[in-house]
Amino acid sequence: MKKNNVNEQRRDFLKKTSLGVAGSALSGGMVGVVSKSAVAKEAEMKTVVTAAHWGPLGVVVEDGKVVKSGPAIEPAVPNELQTVVADQLYSETRVKYPMVRKGFLANPGKSDTTMRGRDEWVRVSWDEALDLVHNQLKRVRDEHGPTGIFAGSYGWFSCGSLHASRTLLQRYMNATGGFVGHKGDYSTGAAQVIMPHVLGTIEVYEQQTSWESVLENSDIIVLWSANPLTTMRIAWMSTDQKGIEYFKKFQASGKRIICIDPQKSETCQMLNAEWIPVNTATDVPLMLGIAHTLVEQGKHDKDFLKKYTSGYAKFEEYLLGKTDGQPKTAEWAAKICGVPAETIKQLAADFSSKRTMLMGGWGMQRQRHGEQTHWMLVTLASMLGQIGLPGGGFGLSYHYSNGGVPTATGGII
Numbered sequence: 001m002k003k004n005n006v007n008e009q010r011r012d013f014l015k016k017t018s019l020g021v022a023g024s025a026l027s028g029g030m031v032g033v034v035s036k037s038a039v040a041k042e043a044e045m046k047t048v049v050t051a052a053h054w055g056p057l058g059v060v061v062e063d064g065k066v067v068k069s070g071p072a073i074e075p076a077v078p079n080e081l082q083t084v085v086a087d088q089l090y091s092e093t094r095v096k097y098p099m100v101r102k103g104f105l106a107n108p109g110k111s112d113t114t115m116r117g118r119d120e121w122v123r124v125s126w127d128e129a130l131d132l133v134h135n136q137l138k139r140v141r142d143e144h145g146p147t148g149i150f151a152g153s154y155g156w157f158s159c160g161s162l163h164a165s166r167t168l169l170q171r172y173m174n175a176t177g178g179f180v181g182h183k184g185d186y187s188t189g190a191a192q193v194i195m196p197h198v199l200g201t202i203e204v205y206e207q208q209t210s211w212e213s214v215l216e217n218s219d220i221i222v223l224w225s226a227n228p229l230t231t232m233r234i235a236w237m238s239t240d241q242k243g244i245e246y247f248k249k250f251q252a253s254g255k256r257i258i259c260i261d262p263q264k265s266e267t268c269q270m271l272n273a274e275w276i277p278v279n280t281a282t283d284v285p286l287m288l289g290i291a292h293t294l295v296e297q298g299k300h301d302k303d304f305l306k307k308y309t310s311g312y313a314k315f316e317e318y319l320l321g322k323t324d325g326q327p328k329t330a331e332w333a334a335k336i337c338g339v340p341a342e343t344i345k346q347l348a349a350d351f352s353s354k355r356t357m358l359m360g361g362w363g364m365q366r367q368r369h370g371e372q373t374h375w376m377l378v379t380l381a382s383m384l385g386q387i388g389l390p391g392g393g394f395g396l397s398y399h400y401s402n403g404g405v406p407t408a409t410g411g412i413i
Contacts, residue, residue, distance in 0.1 A: 051238040052159055054081035066090075076245040077270075079233045098129035109136055137176065146178030154185065159237050188362050190370035191396065198378055204362065208395040208404035211246040217391025219354035220256045223273070224377065225283060226361030227265040228399035235401040243402040247271060256354075258347075260286070276347075282337035283364045286344065287376045289333025292319055293348035294383050296329075300352075301385025309382050351384055358394040 045062040049072055056072035069085035088094070102120040103111040124132075140148045151173045157165045173179040184192045188204040195203045214221065232243045247267070251257060257273035259265060262280045267273070278286055294300040295316065305312045321327035330344040350356070358381055364373045377394055386392025397403035 052085075053156065053234045053236070053238065054079055055233075055239050055241060057082055057085065059085050073240060075241040076248060077229065077241065079241065081233055097123050098126055100124050100129070100132065105132075108132060109139055141177050147180055149173065149179040150181075151179040152182045154182070186366075188365065190365040190367075191362065191374040194371035194375050195378075195396075198375055204374075204396045206397065207407065208398050209357065209391065209393065210406055211243075211249075211404040212406060213390050214357055214404065215246070215250060215253065217355055217389075218250075218255065218357045219391075220258060220350060220356045221250060222351075222356065222358050223257065223259045223261070223265075223267060223399070224358060224360045225261055225364035225373075226359055226399040227261070227267045229265070229267040229270055231361075231399045232402065239402060241402070242405045243398065246405065256350075276339060276343065279336070279338040281364070281367045284372050284376045285328070285333045285336040286339055287380045288319060288328035289330040289337070289339075289341070289344040290348045290351065291376075291380055291383055292328045292333075293330050293345050294352060295319060297348070299348065300383040304385035304387070305382060308387070312382070315379060355389065355392045356384065356386060357391060359398040360394060360396045361399050362396075 045060060045067075048059045048061055050057050050059055051072075055075065057069050058072045059066055060068040066086045066089055069083055071079065071082045075082075099121040101111070101115065102122050103115045104119075105122050105124070137149065151169055153166045153169045157163055170179070170181065188202070191204050192202045195201065228243060228247060232239060232241055247257075248271070251271045251273075257271050258276060259268035259271075259273045260276045260278055260283070261268065262278060264275050264277070268275050291300075317323050319328050326332065330341040330348075333339070333344055334341040351358075358377060360374060360377045365371065367373075374396060377396075381387055381394040384392070387394065395403065
């Protein structure tokens with residue numbers, strides 16, 4: 001009986017998703033990727049269920065070749081990335097075989113390096129390629145030691161442990177003599193360095209305040225240099241894009257959404273949010289202008305700062321210009337960031353009088369002295385005194401991997 005119930009649940013799941021496409025032509029989403037002619041060839045085709053960075057996928061295979069792909073679970077917002085499996089597999093730019101630069105193949109390890117980028121490529125067998133790699137690694141280690149090999153191999157990989165190319169490469173490198181790696185990543189490199197000193201954790205990849213709490217308690221959410229409609233279409237492993245659904249729920253509640261961004265992003269347009277254009281790489285001056293206004297008007301939370309932070313007094317001296325002779329007023333900030341002084345002052349009034357969640361993106365820390373942006377965002381949130389209150393404070397990962405979506409901690413099949 002139990003087994004039958006499980007099978008019924010599976011069939012019910014297939015009916016409710018685009019995976020039911022294997023036997024019939026449906027409408028909408030992936031849900032319509034199978035044409036009537038394809039249905040007639042049902043015996044020659046099948047739908048494979050899989051997943052990628054852009055979500056759970058249904059991939060239609062006909063005569064051994066991928067012909068279509070689409071969402072296995074219909075997303076809140078159409079995700080074009082879920083339709084490109086065939087393009088990826090059969091792209092003319094895909095490297096299908098081991099290829100070696102002609103000059104290198106003729107003289108391994110001693111070739112003319114000025115030919116890199118303009119030399120011809122020669123196809124070799126896998127055995128030849130593996131021998132080349134082995135011999136060159138051995139040569140470099142013999143001549144320079146393990147410090148002569150950099151094996152960062154940073155970047156995306158196919159979902160799943162087996163296809164984690166960086167992990168497999170570095171395991172091999174460790175087993176064969178060691179290498180030089182790197183710390184952090186390109187996505188949040190500056191934030192990862194500063195946040196442990198400010199918060200005790202890198203924070204950028206931590207779970208966020210639950211969206212349920214935000215929906216119930218937040219009056220304002222601020223998307224600061226964040227474009228979740230774009231960035232939530234992917235995830236480190238696989239996304240179901242639930243985060244986008246919560247943004248739409250917040251919009252439907254009629255509460256305020258503010259986008260602070262040099263350009264009016266897709267998210268800002270979709271959510272019909274208030275757009276505050278800011279000059280690129282000037283988020284810190286804007287935050288300082290808001291912070292100065294809070295102090296000037298006595299709206300900063302002195303009790304919170306005294307009880308939960310350290311070092312604020314030193315920061316305030318800089319903020320008020322006591323250390324460099326330049327008060328960081330709204331007027332001073334406006335000349336740098338391009339946001340009118342009156343708007344800056346209004347933001348200070350709104351943030352301090354309403355429960356506000358500052359949702360910081362990662363793009364603004366990818367600059368010289370980028371650590372200052374996230375450090376200042378946390379400082380501003382501390383001055384507002386809403387950290388720890390339901391729906392208040394800050395979050396640095398609402399725009400990625402469904403940050404804030406409730407998660408289960410129990411075992412999952």
